[in-house]
Amino acid sequence: MMAFWTEPDFDEHELVQLVHDSASGLTAIIAIHSTHLGPGAGGTRFWHYDKPEGAMRDALRLSRGMSYKNAMAGLPMGGGKAVVLLGPGAEKTPELLAAFGDAVNALGGRYVTAEDVGATEADMVAISKRTPHVCGLPADDGSIGGDPGPFTAMGIYHGIRAAVAHKLGKDSVRGVHVAVQGCGSVGGGVARLLARDGATLTLSDIDAKRAKALATELGSQVVASDRVMGVTCDVFSPNALGAVLDEEGIARLDCQIVAGGANNQLARPEHGAQLAERGILYAPDYVINAGGIINVGLEYLCRQHGSPCDINEVRRRIAQIPERLEAIWRESEATGQSSDVVADAMARRLIGRG
Structure with a gap:
């Protein structure tokens, strides 16, 4: 892996972490750009990259984008993103998802994950068994959360x-x-x-x-x-x-x-x-494109604070875009x-x- 601080998309990121777990086959990058407004929130992308430079570039750019997105959406959350590098034709296994959940949990709430490209609600459920710092969990009709x-x-x-x-x-x-x-x-x-x-x-x-x-x-x-x-x-x-x-x-x-x-x-x-x-x-x-993070961000914040989640509040905030x-x-x-x-x-x- 390259020296990420020399990458043109490195922007004083607070944390850039390479995670590797040989038992599960997990290789991931977790990038936190800013926690100025709150925990760095942003989804996890499961993707095959021909070169690791592409994965690093995505992690850096997407985490910075989440800082900007959450700030402009008025959410008390910072920006973070994770990229899980999959081999050609590789599938997500329960062991890989568990290992990734452990990596998120080890950050103690500095990073909150959710769905992104290649991820599903079922993946978030699996990850939530290892860490509470996850959102985009399945939602009943009329409640917030779920697929953003x-x-x-x-x-x-x-x-x-x-x-x-x-x-x-x-x-x-x-x-x-x-x-x-x-x-x-x-x-x-x-x-x-x-x-x-x-x-x-x-x-x-x-x-x-x-x-x-x-x-x-x-x-x-x-x-x-x-x-x-x-x-x-x-x-x-x-x-x-x-x-x-x-x-x-x-x-x-x-x-x-x-x-x-x-x-x-x-x-x-x-x-x-x-x-x-x-x-x-x-x-x-x-x-x-902030509607999805408004939904799952409020889901996470309501759950953390033990307060009711109002779908109308989500719609009201999205209508302010x-x-x-x-x-x-x-x-x-x-x-x-x-x-x-x-x-x-x-x-x-x-x-x-x-």
């Missing part, structure tokens, strides 16, 4: 409506063309909410069958995953893996708005300015700084690093 995906989708839906109003001057998404990249829990949820309101959709996913099934359900078009960024549309909504907005990707865009749930959409910091130069309104990812986006866009227009730079500055002030 639908709540993330809800926030993105609100954010797209706000972007359409701000950029296009429309108070509805009816007839607005949205190209949705990724049709999983988040992207699929966004597509269904937009379709309900009469948006025109073009869908894409690396799993072509999944995209086609959702398109059939919603009466939408489908394009191949390598073509979706070039679709002529009003809104491009990235809801798969990050770093899609690089020089090549931005050059291909034929839209007025980028608003979606993928984490770390900008491959590098300068790419936010490139979007702005093209006149494309960008909704900073960690602001628009457009107000935060509007504040960012107004300052961006007033200062000439790109929206990602404005959002980062706001978040850093909130975590005491401004």
Whole structure:
């Protein structure tokens, strides 16, 4: 493993820990960016990386993103993230999940985990048998917690409506063309909410069958995953893996708005300015996609404090996402700084690093 402090994405992280347990086969990185506002909260990604540098990069970038996301969402939580490195074709075993739960527990509450890419509610249940510092546990109807995906989708839906109003001057998404990249829990949820309101959709996913099934359900078009960024549309909504907005990707865009749930959409910091130069309104990812952490974060805080969990409070906080986006866009227009730079500055002030 490389010297993480020389990585360009290292940002005075409070803790970067490599965890290895030979008995279970666990190799993981736990990164805590900030605990200024509270315990570092962020999900665990189970993924196969061709090179360990990719895992370290994800852990550093995603944990910093969680610091910013939780701060901008008004949660008393800091930012953390974990990455479990899986071998090609490797499966999560009970032993591996138990070992990871022990690693989280050893941090004494400095890090709180939840679902991320490759993780399920069942995984969180298994991890919760080894540590109380976990959220996203199964929830009964009408209570908070569980799969954060639908709540993330809800926030993105609100954010797209706000972007359409701000950029296009429309108070509805009816007839607005949205190209949705990724049709999983988040992207699929966004597509269904937009379709309900009469948006025109073009869908894409690396799993072509999944995209086609959702398109059939919603009466939408489908394009191949390598073509979706070039679709002529009003809104491009990235809801798969990050770093899609690089020089090549931005050059291909034929839209007025980028608003979606993928984490770390900008491959590098300068790419936010490139979007702005093209006149494309960008909704900073960690602001628009905060619905999931609002849900599971409040689940964890309520459980820790022994207080009742109110689903209406979750919905109320998610409905505030457009107000935060509007504040960012107004300052961006007033200062000439790109929206990602404005959002980062706001978040850093909130975590005491401004």
